[in-house]
Amino acid sequence: MNKWDKLACGVEQIGTMEQANLKELEAVIAIARRGTFRAAAIDLGMSTTALSHTISRLEAALGVRLFNRTTRSVSLTDAGRLFVQQVAPSLQDLYAALDSVRSPSGTIRINAAPFAARAIISPLVLQFLRRYPDMNVDIVTEGKMVDIVKDGFDLGVRVAGLVPSDMIALSLGRPQRHAVVGSPKYFEQHGKPIVPPDLLNxxxxxxxxPDGSLFRWRFExxxxxLQIDVRGPITLDEASIVRTAVLESTGVGYTMEQEVLPDIKAGRLVRVLEDWTPPYPGLCLYYPGRRNLSAGIRAFLELAREFxxxxxE
Structure with missing residues (x-):
């Protein structure tokens, strides 16, 4: 019997494995996702040594090696890659089916743009944790888009136009707007732009x-x-820092409206070109279309609909 036949036999036997052995399958998925035994062990709440023994037992039971291991690296073998491809979806569906009949518990992993995370943290995430104290929420913020399924996230939060077409999207309410702002001191010294091309002065x-290109300010x-390739004394890789630079009279900023509305109302910042920044579709929560959603994710989606x-309104 070759290694592929042994692997096929091993996969067929998964249905008859005791519940404890599901942890072995979970360990394989965690190592494949995280890339190291150390990181996977932290996620699983066990020691690296215990995790190594767990994988060794599973490999012995299957009769094939799932990982190539050296002192410096770990990678899936061909058999391990096939194993993960076949087992991961079934394991995910199995846990989802078990969770669906229980009260919400466990962890929800969410990937979001930084400003999107700020928009949902208080009215949605913290409210969810108060309502379901047995739940945990793990939020990872980054500007670049990621494949939430491949990277092990349950949900994503992005502007509607960026949601992948193969995902189920749930609108989170109001449209978004950009705002062009400067400090009163800056505009006293330099005057206000009347139309977008004035920004070139x-x-x-x-x-x-995230891809290294400079964002061009968009107007309608x-x-x-119009798209204006502005010039200025400072370039940032995180849009949320723009507010700080503008408050210090460094220059004119283009940012999300909700980031600066309190400053505008308080007179710390002055808004310009407002008629050139119309609303556009707002944030969406999105997730893959699975047959069995966990009780925790279903509860989070229901609260998101309320939000x-x-x-x-």
Whole structure:
């Protein structure tokens, strides 16, 4: 019997394994996802030594090696890669089916843009944790888009236009808007732009996108659209820092409206070109279309729908 036949036999036997052995399968998935025994052991709440023994037992039971291991690296063998491809979806469905009949518990992993995480943390995430004290929420923020399934996330939060077409999207309510702002001191010294091209004569706070390119400021009015490649003294790779630079009169900033509304109302910042920044579709919570969602995810989605209804009122 070759290694592929042994692997096929091993996979067929999974259905008859005792419940404790499901942890061995979970260990394989964790190592494949995290890339190291150390990181996977932390996720699983066990020691690296115990995890190594767990994998060795499973490999002995299957009769094939799942990982190539050295002192410096770990990688899936061909058999291990096939094993993960076949077992991971079934294991995920199995745990989801078990969770669906229990009260919400466990961990929900969410990937979100930084500003999106700030928008949902208090009204949605913290409310969810108060309602379901046995739940945990793990939020990872990053500007670049990721494959939430491949990277082990349950949910994503992005602007509607960025949600992948193969995902189920749930609107989180109000549309979004950008705002062009500067400090009163800056505009006293340099004047205010009247139309977007005037920004080429101003010191602007530039933002670098995750792919390394510079973000071009986007405007729209009466069917006319413009993208301005602004110039300025500072370039940032995190849009949330723009507010700080603008408050210090460094230049004009282009940021999410909700980031600066309190400053505008308090007179710390002055808004310009407001008629050139119309609303656009807002944030969406999205997730893959699975047959069996865990009780925790179903509860989170239900609360998200409540949040969306309140935000739209």
């Amino acid at each position: 101003h010191r602007c706070i530039r933002v670098r996108l 009015k009466d069917g006319e659209t 969306s209804r309140r935000a739209a």
